[in-house]
Amino acid sequence: MKKFIIALIVIVATQTAVAQENKGTFSGGFESNAQWYQDDDAIGVNAPQDQSRSNNYFSLRYSYDKFTAGIQYELFAPNALLGYSPSFTGNAIGTYYLNFKHKGLDITGGHFYDQFGSGLIYRSWEDRQLGIDNSIRGVRINYAFNEYLTATAFTGNQREAFEISEGTVTGLNAELDLSTALDIETGIQIGASYVNRYQQYTGPNLNFPADVGAYSGRADLSFKNFFIGTEYVFKEADAFVLDGLISNTNLQEGRALLINAGYAIKGLGINATFRTLENMTFYSDREAAGNTFLLNTINYVPGYSKQQDYAVSNIYVYAPQTAVVPLEGKAGEIGGQIDLYYTAKKGSTIGGKYGTKFELNYANWSGLDAEFDLANETYEASLFSRGEKYFEEYSIAIKKRFSKNFSTIFTSIHTEYNGDIIEGKDFYLKGNSFIFDGLYKLNKGRSIRMDLQHLSADADRGNWAAATAEYAFSPFLSMYVTDLYNYDVTNIHYYSVGGSYTKGRTRVAVNYGRQRGGLVCVGGVCRFVPENTGLTLNISTNF
Amino acid sequence: MKKLLFIVVLFSFTFAKAQTALPEISLKDLNGKEVSLASISEDKTVVVSLWATWCVPCMRELDTIADVYEDMQEEINFELIAISVDDSRSTRRVKPAVMGKGWEYTVLLDPNNDVRRHLGNPNVPLTLIIKNGAIVYRHSSFTPGAEDELFDKFKEIAGE
Numbered sequence: 001m002k003k004f005i006i007a008l009i010v011i012v013a014t015q016t017a018v019a020q021e022n023k024g025t026f027s028g029g030f031e032s033n034a035q036w037y038q039d040d041d042a043i044g045v046n047a048p049q050d051q052s053r054s055n056n057y058f059s060l061r062y063s064y065d066k067f068t069a070g071i072q073y074e075l076f077a078p079n080a081l082l083g084y085s086p087s088f089t090g091n092a093i094g095t096y097y098l099n100f101k102h103k104g105l106d107i108t109g110g111h112f113y114d115q116f117g118s119g120l121i122y123r124s125w126e127d128r129q130l131g132i133d134n135s136i137r138g139v140r141i142n143y144a145f146n147e148y149l150t151a152t153a154f155t156g157n158q159r160e161a162f163e164i165s166e167g168t169v170t171g172l173n174a175e176l177d178l179s180t181a182l183d184i185e186t187g188i189q190i191g192a193s194y195v196n197r198y199q200q201y202t203g204p205n206l207n208f209p210a211d212v213g214a215y216s217g218r219a220d221l222s223f224k225n226f227f228i229g230t231e232y233v234f235k236e237a238d239a240f241v242l243d244g245l246i247s248n249t250n251l252q253e254g255r256a257l258l259i260n261a262g263y264a265i266k267g268l269g270i271n272a273t274f275r276t277l278e279n280m281t282f283y284s285d286r287e288a289a290g291n292t293f294l295l296n297t298i299n300y301v302p303g304y305s306k307q308q309d310y311a312v313s314n315i316y317v318y319a320p321q322t323a324v325v326p327l328e329g330k331a332g333e334i335g336g337q338i339d340l341y342y343t344a345k346k347g348s349t350i351g352g353k354y355g356t357k358f359e360l361n362y363a364n365w366s367g368l369d370a371e372f373d374l375a376n377e378t379y380e381a382s383l384f385s386r387g388e389k390y391f392e393e394y395s396i397a398i399k400k401r402f403s404k405n406f407s408t409i410f411t412s413i414h415t416e417y418n419g420d421i422i423e424g425k426d427f428y429l430k431g432n433s434f435i436f437d438g439l440y441k442l443n444k445g446r447s448i449r450m451d452l453q454h455l456s457a458d459a460d461r462g463n464w465a466a467a468t469a470e471y472a473f474s475p476f477l478s479m480y481v482t483d484l485y486n487y488d489v490t491n492i493h494y495y496s497v498g499g500s501y502t503k504g505r506t507r508v509a510v511n512y513g514r515q516r517g518g519l520v521c522v523g524g525v526c527r528f529v530p531e532n533t534g535l536t537l538n539i540s541t542n543f
Numbered sequence: 544m545k546k547l548l549f550i551v552v553l554f555s556f557t558f559a560k561a562q563t564a565l566p567e568i569s570l571k572d573l574n575g576k577e578v579s580l581a582s583i584s585e586d587k588t589v590v591v592s593l594w595a596t597w598c599v600p601c602m603r604e605l606d607t608i609a610d611v612y613e614d615m616q617e618e619i620n621f622e623l624i625a626i627s628v629d630d631s632r633s634t635r636r637v638k639p640a641v642m643g644k645g646w647e648y649t650v651l652l653d654p655n656n657d658v659r660r661h662l663g664n665p666n667v668p669l670t671l672i673i674k675n676g677a678i679v680y681r682h683s684s685f686t687p688g689a690e691d692e693l694f695d696k697f698k699e700i701a702g703e
Contacts, residue, residue, distance in 0.1 A: 025564055027563050027663055057664075061661065125630070125655075269639025269640055269643030271635055304632065341639050357643075359643075445691065447686055500684070542663035542665045542681075
């Protein structure tokens with residue numbers, strides 16, 4: 001706390017002094033997510049020991065000339081919200097940095113966020129909803145040699161709640177823009193990276209590597225309306241860890257291939273992603289492998305499926321399976337998705353007066369076809385084989401405006417979900433959902449939105465229905481009431497009511513209700529949240 | 544609790560002094576060309592919207608404005624620059640989405656969320672009006688009708 005106060009005084013004093021010369025700029029934000037938990041017999045949950053909990057983040061950033069400095073102070077009072085790592089407790093400065101930028105040079109000391117390529121080899125980022133902040137504390141240097149060649153080097157330890165990781169992460173990256181270098185129309189970018197994790201090992205096994213390196217190469221091409229990109233990552237053999245226990249009789253290599261291609265013209269856009277990977281978990285602490293709170297993750301392996309917008313379509317969401325788990329027959333996964341956006345022109349039969357928008361998505365994921373020799377703790381798997389189906393989904397959304405004031409979205413989804421693989425529960429589910437969403441705009445910024453949702457499923461908890469009504473009093477103030485009802489098996493209503501007020505830089509939201517337990521996925525990365533009931537208050541402001 | 548109070552007091556102090564501009568960095572547009580953020584509002588007023596393909600209200604806002612974009616360009620010189628904060632998972636979806644929807648905006652990519660962090664990690668959608676490099680109006684969230692408020696503000700600010 002003392003350090004924090006001193007840091008703030010210094011920053012504020014400097015800022016005050018400099019403000020008169022009007023050279024510095026100052027920005028920051030404050031976010032507080034608080035919840036008061038209740039006992040709720042209907043869903044069989046008791047409030048946790050600390051009944052009211054909150055996650056608070058306060059960040060300050062100050063730039064002056066070529067320098068930028070920032071800190072983020074975090075307070076988990078008295079403990080973090082349910083579903084977050086319990087290591088987030090108390091208060092401290094979470095991240096701090098000093099950055100210098102001049103011409104092509106960009107140097108950061110302290111915590112930094114970055115990614116190489118798609119992140120398949122390395123990515124550090126912050127997501128407060130997921131409770132992730134795997135920034136690296138160390139030194140990062142980025143240098144642009146000229147218009148087409150850029151290189152990055154960094155080394156440091158990864159943030160692990162308020163501590164840092166035991167392992168040191170070092171990375172090198174180079175990006176070359178060939179189209180600029182050769183002055184050609186066709187876009188060609190290539191890149192290569194090396195990322196190393198160094199962690200001393202003092203146990204009995206002499207073969208145990210302290211250094212584990214990963215190499216990646218990638219190329220992106222674009223010509224006219226087409227684009228295609230590919231990335232390959234190879235990770236050196238690392239210890240085999242399951243549930244925090246090292247079983248190091250066999251070290252294993254990992255590999256991944258990502259291909260992305262697309263076509264876009266006005267009114268039509270298509271994007272296809274294919275990815276296959278084997279044993280691609282990469283942690284800054286070998287014993288953290290597979291931890292549920294996503295701590296110490298060096299690389300980013302998101303689930304590529306459509307991010308669904310509604311309650312019933314978010315119950316069975318694919319979570320990527322990157323780890324090797326012999327007893328479950330998992331060695332990796334293979335699959336992909338196709339996205340299509342199409343706009344039927346205004347005035348055409350389908351387009352009507354305002355044009356009709358279509359969004360289609362197809363996603364399919366399976367395990368690699370792996371053969372495990374449990375006795376010798378080895379396995380064989382090909383990167384281009386398909387084993388058990390994990391997930392499949394077809395979805396279509398049609399967005400249609402009927403008049404200046406009335407527009408609708410119709411969504412239909414067919415989902416196949418392997419509950420055994422994704423959640424470790426004994427079911428394989430096929431489900432169909434239909435969702436109707438209507439929006440009516442009144443005058444003076446007032447509007448009404450309603451949706452009706454239904455999911456019929458043949459396994460697990462069966463059928464669900466949901467409805468939402470939302471009323472905006474103005475662009476600044478809105479209220480909603482929603483209910484997600486499992487009428488088939490549990491007869492539980494997950495109701496919620498709330499409102500939010502937004503003005504300029506500040507937003508305040510209040511909700512009361514029941515939260516369905518399960519995976520909360522943001523950007524293809526999932527976190528488990530236990531079922532709970534209570535009152536939440538979210539405040540955020542930026543300046 | 545004391546700490547919280549302390550933060551609030553301190554925060555209100557700094558708030559009064561705060562002044563903001565977009566960071567002086569370059570982002571890539573959909574053709575891979577670098578665009579400097581410092582140059583986008585040189586001697587003019589523009590709207591910058593931070594959005595993502597996975598954000599429903601963002602898509603609503605940009606779809607709604609797209610319906611009347613040409614008219615507003617003519618009537619009040621309205622110009623919108625849409626900065627996508629889609630990360631590496633969904634950044635590949637941006638171009639197909641923008642083209643498929645037929646949006647006429649200048650679209651920039653911020654896959655590492657540098658701009659977003661510079662602005663204090665706000666929720667999206669975040670809509671800014673920027674005049675000669677300075678952020679003069681800021682609104683987050685979108686409900687239907689908010690676009691009219693935005694056009695009014697834009698007209699007022701651009702006309703000053």
